[in-house]
Amino acid sequence: MHISEARIVTERPSRYLVQLCKHFDNKGRHLTHRPRAHALPDVPTDQIHVEWTDSDGVLRLPWGQCTLRATPGSLHVRVEAEDQENLGRLQELVTTHIGRFSRRNPLRVEWQPSP
Template sequence: MNASTFFKTENAERYLGTLCKHFGHKVPVTHDTGSGRIELPFGHCALTADETGLSLTATASDLPQLDKTIEVISSHLDRFAFRENPQLDWQVTPT
């Protein structure tokens, strides 16, 4: 299952880097300019940054694991981007 959201911000690259660096101490992460992937034990999240904002796509094998992946990524982005108060509207699509 997949879920996607978009966070409109001028600081997308910075948040992408901060998320990848933070999770890189705990789980496998890949990070290049403009993109990253965080591999959590219960799912993963692909991130893409451009001048308009940060795109996030979470993937997991079932809805409970997808919900957990979304919660972990969202809570960390909320913490790192607290000045912008991200309002993420995740759209779930079955795979």
Template sequence: MTFTSHARVDTDRPARYLKQLCSHFDRKANSTFDEEKGRTDFEFGVCEFLVEQGALVLDLTAGDLDQLDKLEFVVGDHLERFGKKDGLAVNWKRD
């Protein structure tokens, strides 16, 4: 069984944050990305990134709820810290 969570974060610079997150996470996890989408494979789950007009979409998948909690925290915390000047906020919605 897998558990999923999603967020759509409004920003005028979604491609910038995609690149920044994937580059940062690639130091400890496997990240791949281009200007429109990205993916980071953590030990505790997967985050897929998608650039949309005016937003960065985050899709998380994990094997259990504890891993999903950790994934939401790690990805959300990093994006909010990177986007502090832009006032970015991540609100997760679980399936």
């Protein structure tokens, strides 16, 4: 198992956690109705599973899993995948979406390998 983690410093960690989870939950339910440019490639609708509260969240995709935890002052993200290619795919997915959601005050996502 390949694992990588990021600690994203933000004054509103819960907001970003919930926004990410709602986004992917909606994408999972309505994936076939989205324009192709915004859809996740090669992911059937029933293969995106999302669970969350204001402080914790889990995204399960065919390529791996992303675990989110909001703590005071930061959002902790952990991605897990069977191989390095899919790990990179998950990292890029999270980094891209955090970038979109934080356009006004860009957040920095720096991935670190986890032992």
